[in-house]
Amino acid sequence: MRKRVRQELADLLELPLDISLDLPRVVVVGDLGVLISNHRGLIQYSPEEIVIGVGRGQISISGENLEIEEVSKEDMAVRGVIKSVEMNT
Amino acid sequence: MTFKRIGEFLKGYVTVEVRGKNPERLINLCLSSGFPIWDIVRHDDKVYFSISLSKYREIRTLARKSRCIPRIRKRYGFPFFLGKVKKRPAFVLSSALILAVLFYLSGFIWVIQVKGNDKVPRDLILEVAAGEGLKVGSRKAYVSEKSVEEALTLKIPRLSWAYVHFQGTLAVIEVVEKVRPEMAGPGDVIARKDGVVDSVLVLSGIPLVKPGQTVKKGEILIAGESGGGRQGARGNVTARTWYEVRQEIPLYRLEAVRTGKTMEITVLRLFGREITFLGMKRLFDWYEMEEYPVKAIGEGSRGPLIEVLTRVFFEVKWRPIEFSVEEAIAIGEKRGRQVLERQLPSTAKVLGVTCDTEVHGSECVVVRVVASALEEIGELRPWPEEKNGGW
Numbered sequence: 001m002r003k004r005v006r007q008e009l010a011d012l013l014e015l016p017l018d019i020s021l022d023l024p025r026v027v028v029v030g031d032l033g034v035l036i037s038n039h040r041g042l043i044q045y046s047p048e049e050i051v052i053g054v055g056r057g058q059i060s061i062s063g064e065n066l067e068i069e070e071v072s073k074e075d076m077a078v079r080g081v082i083k084s085v086e087m088n089t
Numbered sequence: 090m091t092f093k094r095i096g097e098f099l100k101g102y103v104t105v106e107v108r109g110k111n112p113e114r115l116i117n118l119c120l121s122s123g124f125p126i127w128d129i130v131r132h133d134d135k136v137y138f139s140i141s142l143s144k145y146r147e148i149r150t151l152a153r154k155s156r157c158i159p160r161i162r163k164r165y166g167f168p169f170f171l172g173k174v175k176k177r178p179a180f181v182l183s184s185a186l187i188l189a190v191l192f193y194l195s196g197f198i199w200v201i202q203v204k205g206n207d208k209v210p211r212d213l214i215l216e217v218a219a220g221e222g223l224k225v226g227s228r229k230a231y232v233s234e235k236s237v238e239e240a241l242t243l244k245i246p247r248l249s250w251a252y253v254h255f256q257g258t259l260a261v262i263e264v265v266e267k268v269r270p271e272m273a274g275p276g277d278v279i280a281r282k283d284g285v286v287d288s289v290l291v292l293s294g295i296p297l298v299k300p301g302q303t304v305k306k307g308e309i310l311i312a313g314e315s316g317g318g319r320q321g322a323r324g325n326v327t328a329r330t331w332y333e334v335r336q337e338i339p340l341y342r343l344e345a346v347r348t349g350k351t352m353e354i355t356v357l358r359l360f361g362r363e364i365t366f367l368g369m370k371r372l373f374d375w376y377e378m379e380e381y382p383v384k385a386i387g388e389g390s391r392g393p394l395i396e397v398l399t400r401v402f403f404e405v406k407w408r409p410i411e412f413s414v415e416e417a418i419a420i421g422e423k424r425g426r427q428v429l430e431r432q433l434p435s436t437a438k439v440l441g442v443t444c445d446t447e448v449h450g451s452e453c454v455v456v457r458v459v460a461s462a463l464e465e466i467g468e469l470r471p472w473p474e475e476k477n478g479g480w
Contacts, residue, residue: 042117045129045131046131067129068128068138069127069129070126070127070128071127071129072125073120073121
């Protein structure tokens with residue numbers, strides 16, 4: 001219920017949803033890399049799969065030779081051969 | 090090392106190997122503590138990542154919390170380099186010494202280059218420069234470019250300009266030599282040819298002739314003052330001069346007349362060489378020749394490559410044709426004037442032309458064309474070397 005109110009408010013004020021609703025923003029660069037903003041930390045990491053916690057659930061990236069190029073409190077950059085990016089809410 | 094890592098490189102960073110059951114937790118702990126980490130790679134059960142040196146000390150407690158064992162695998166950056174240097178004082182000292190020696194030696198002149206001299210010998214320039222301190226092995230700081238330049242232009246009068254500059258350990262002396270006009274050295278003004286002096290203009294020296302005086306070729310017109318001043322003579326001497334041309338014109342001339350006898354041969358010309366066939370080889374004593382091409386094949390640089398042509402010889406006899414005396418005189422005068430025109434220098438001003446003729450019986454006419462002109466006859470004859478002071 002609270003979520004819906006916030007979403008409606010954000011729509012009304014035309015605010016970006018990722019900021020107002022604390023959602024992740026995912027940028028996929030071809031099959032070379034994924035940039036995730038507003039993440040909540042690393043849940044699982046292996047060269048084949050990376051699971052990242054986000055505001056409402058998890059994002060799992062699968063591929064080959066996955067590396068975390070850079071990670072800070074807000075952003076995470078994943079490099080490697082990206083096969084799929086999945087959102088589990 | 091990428092560009093954005095330069096800052097990290099200066100501060101120093103390490104690649105950490107983490108063993109443990111839950112390295113993800115360590116990473117998350119680092120993140121929540123605000124330690125940026127990068128280049129996270131997993132190999133089997135070990136995770137490697139890079140973290141800046143100052144933060145590494147703090148992750149030990151975090152590692153204990155996440156039950157991981159961190160170990161430094163590689164060290165990068167300036168602080169580690171400094172550490173290495175501190176261990177090798179001899180290395181630092183010797184490199185500093187080399188730099189100092191290099192700096193000291195670069196203050197010397199090692200090579201001198203001379204540019205722009207053509208007639209002035211290089212050794213002379215170097216000698217004068219050495220007199221002012223500019224020589225191989227002297228220190229640049231003690232050499233004044235300006236005084237070397239001044240000495241060069243003062244002591245070598247044949248130089249009009251000098252410029253000294255340094256390029257590292259190379260000293261460059263650039264000079265420009267004086268260019269004398271193409272003029273003979275000091276001497277006397279002598280007569281180039283016979284004539285009657287019309288006017289004398291003396292710029293320097295002592296005039297020895299007066300207007301109206303007849304002079305011979307080679308006579309001194311204006312003498313230079315060879316005494317103390319060694320001042321050469323300069324001046325213009327105009328004189329009336331005469332040019333004479335004789336033309337002998339015979340009263341007849343020979344003209345070739347064809348007798349009517351002809352001979353025809355065929356010639357094959359191959360690459361410029363001629364092969365004569367079809368026809369006699371013996372020719373007339375005097376003949377005129379005409380050629381008619383028959384066939385030409387190919388095109389070469391000097392006409393066709395293969396050519397067939399017919400050559401016709403016409404026998405001729407010489408027949409004298411007589412002139413009248415007037416005709417002969419007119420021809421002689423015309424030719425005489427043409428020859429005279431070629432003889433007269435372009436600077437001479439022609440005052441008048443006279444013709445006289447002699448008739449030698451019925452044989453020939455001799456025409457004599459004489460032109461009188463006003464021209465400059467003065468010519469500078471330089472004194473022998475010892476007299477003009479080695480100019």
